[in-house]
Amino acid sequence: MVILFDWLAAQLDKASGEPVYRQLLQLMQQAILTGQLAPGTKLPSSRLLAADLGIARNTVLHVYDQLSAEGYVLSTTGSGTYVADTRPDSAAVGPAPDTPTHDGRAVPEPSPRGDMSVRGQRLIDEAGVSARQWGAFMPGVPDVAEFPARTWSRLQARLWKSASPDLLTYAPGGGYRPLRRALSDYLRVARSVRCSPDQIIITTGIHQSIDLAVRMLADTGDRAWVEEPCYWGARSVLQASGIKLAPIPVDGEGLNPRESDLRHPPRMALVTPSHQYPLGMVMSLARRRTLLEYARQHKVWIIEDDYDSEFRYGSRPLASLQGLDDAGQVIYVGSLGKLLFPGLRVGYMVVPERLVGAFRTGVAELYREGQLMQQAVLAEFIMDGYLTTHVRRMRTLYGERRQLLIDAVTRHFGDALPVMGDETGLHFVLGLPEDCDDRVVTAASYDAGVIVRPLASYYFGKQQRKGLLTGYACVPHEDIAPAFATLANVIEEHAFRAASTPRERAA
Ligand SMILES: Cc1ncc(COP(=O)(O)O)c(C=O)c1O
CATH class of the missing domain: 1.10.10.10 (Winged helix-like DNA-binding domain superfamily/Winged helix DNA-binding domain)
Structure with missing residues (x-):
């Protein structure tokens, strides 16, 4: 002692x-x-x-x-x-891996298992998330500095003054009823979605909506069609749930399954019909009708990811695929991340009527939702007309920025580098020559202070178009030309080393 x-x-x-x-x-x-x-x-x-x-x-x-x-x-x-004697009980712990058995032979060592599961490791290996989320030319990010924060804080302060217990507890499955009503009205008018408030399930965003749909409708080992190329986030969520992905080519009219694809109906198909991500084309009406008919006949669930199509320049936003679905095979998913600000983490899904009860239970069981106060603020924000006003104002602002960036591209490169998928959304694809490594250009421009994403990283197969996803929405007008000058220098260094000017090379 x-x-x-x-x-x-x-x-x-x-x-x-x-x-x-x-x-x-x-x-x-x-x-x-x-x-x-x-x-x-x-x-x-x-x-x-x-x-x-x-x-x-x-x-x-x-x-x-x-x-x-x-x-x-x-x-x-x-x-x-x-x-106290708290030493681990060796009987409860089990034998050490090489403890001899009763017949004297050593039990084989179990194959060494790393910390990660196979799917967890794959998620890490193929991760697409970017270290930086703000700055020129971060794709897919709205201008959060333009968000009407004072209006939001006024609504929030008023609601907190009379915060009732039912706004501070867990959410009932599906989310705050007035928000579901406000969203169903908005989606009917803005996106031609056919739904009642009951069919809306509030989530934390499209990632969670896809996760819920997969868990409720598919089993490990089921196949899902995804577009080739497709959004890395959707790919990660599906794969982490044990879904096998079947990449389906896209052309100018959107998803274009081959004969061999059609012969093996998947459990689900994830599509971005209003604005193919990342290339930007729109799925034609004929393809939409064919896909819906295929889904009806083969009982395929379609997940329609409608992430940014409110921002369509030059013409009105296009109607959703869900609005054409008579068979109840489409799960429509959307988000307020691009409309308001990504950190809000509020999204919604519209499920066919026969799935409403199951999805309400599912969302409550899996994610134990809350944030009703935030949902109440959002409901008032929408009902008082602020969402529509903000989207309209941002559409004009982003439209101007898009044009400034296209002008900068043309000034530097003439028509040597094509701009693709620029009619809708918050980004376009700046095409690069096929022999140019867009991942290398991305890394070099990141070092130079400009964020873009390489188109190649959105493909599964080797048949990859080269290009840069270039976002303009979050870049103030006056920063567009200087930031593009930096990017253009990097591109010239990597893509046009052999010729003296891009125009010469194009000629
Ligand atoms: C095609 C697509 N779907 C979904 C998302 C993400 O949606 P959320 O932030 O609501 O999870 C993104 C974000 O960039 C996207 O590009």
Whole structure:
């Protein structure tokens, strides 16, 4: 025991900012866990230990109480405090990997397993998320600086003043009813979606909506059609749920399944009909009708990802695929991330009527939703007309920025580099020559302070078009030309090394 006293005295640092109580507790826990204080050892009386260490007896009493509450020691009235025997029970832990069996042979070592699951490792290996989320020319990001924060905070302050308990608890499955009503009105008018408020399920965004749809409608090993190329986030969510992905080519009219694809109906198909991500084409009406008929006949679930089609320049936004679906095979998913700000994390899904009950239960079981206060603020924001006004204002602003960026491209490169998919959304694809490595250009422009994304990274197969996803929405007008000059320098260095000017090379 003298050794314990000496060790504790040497370790305690009364001058440190750490309270003596916490230091002593941690030291005694350490001594018990390492066996320095063996099971059954009787601890010194609190009076003796306090005197020896020169600390208050109450401190020691509190430490002993805490050790007893956490199971390190056992106190018996009258007979003192003893170290409890908490050594792992070897029978409960099981044999070591190479313990000999009854017939004397060694049990084979189990194959070494890393920390990650196979699908977890794949998620990490193929991760698409960017380290930076703001700045020229980050694709897919709206101008959050333009968000009417004062209006939002006024609505929020008013609601908090009369916060009722039902706004502060868990959400009922599906989300705040007035928000579902406001969204169904908005989607009917703005996106020609056919739905009642009951069919709307509020989520934290498209990622969660896809995750829920997959968990509710598909099993591990089921196949899903995805567009080739497609959004990395959708790919990650599907694969992490154990879904096998079948990439389907797209052409100027959108999804274009081959004969061989059609022969194997998938469990689900994930499409971006109003604005193919990332290339930007629109699925033609004929393709939409064919896909819906195929889905009806083969019981394929279609997930329609309608992430940014409100921002259509030059003509009105196009109607959704869901609005044409008479068979109830389409799950429509959308988000307020691009309309308002991505950090809001509010999205919605519109499910066919027969799935409403199941999805409401599913969303509550899996994600235990809340944030009703935020949903209430959003409902008022929409009902008071602020969403429509903001979207209209942003459409004009982004339209101007898009034009400024296209002008900058033309000034630098003439028509040597095509601009693709620029009619809708927050980004376009700047085509690069086929022999140019767009990943290398992306990395070099990142080092130069400009963010773009390589088109090649959205493909599964080797048949990849080269280009850069270039976002203009979040870049102030005056920053567009200088930022593009930086990007153009990098492109020239990598794409046009052989010819003296891009125009010469194009000629
Ligand atoms: C095609 C597509 N779908 C979905 C999302 C993400 O949606 P959310 O932020 O609502 O999860 C993005 C974001 O860039 C996207 O490009």
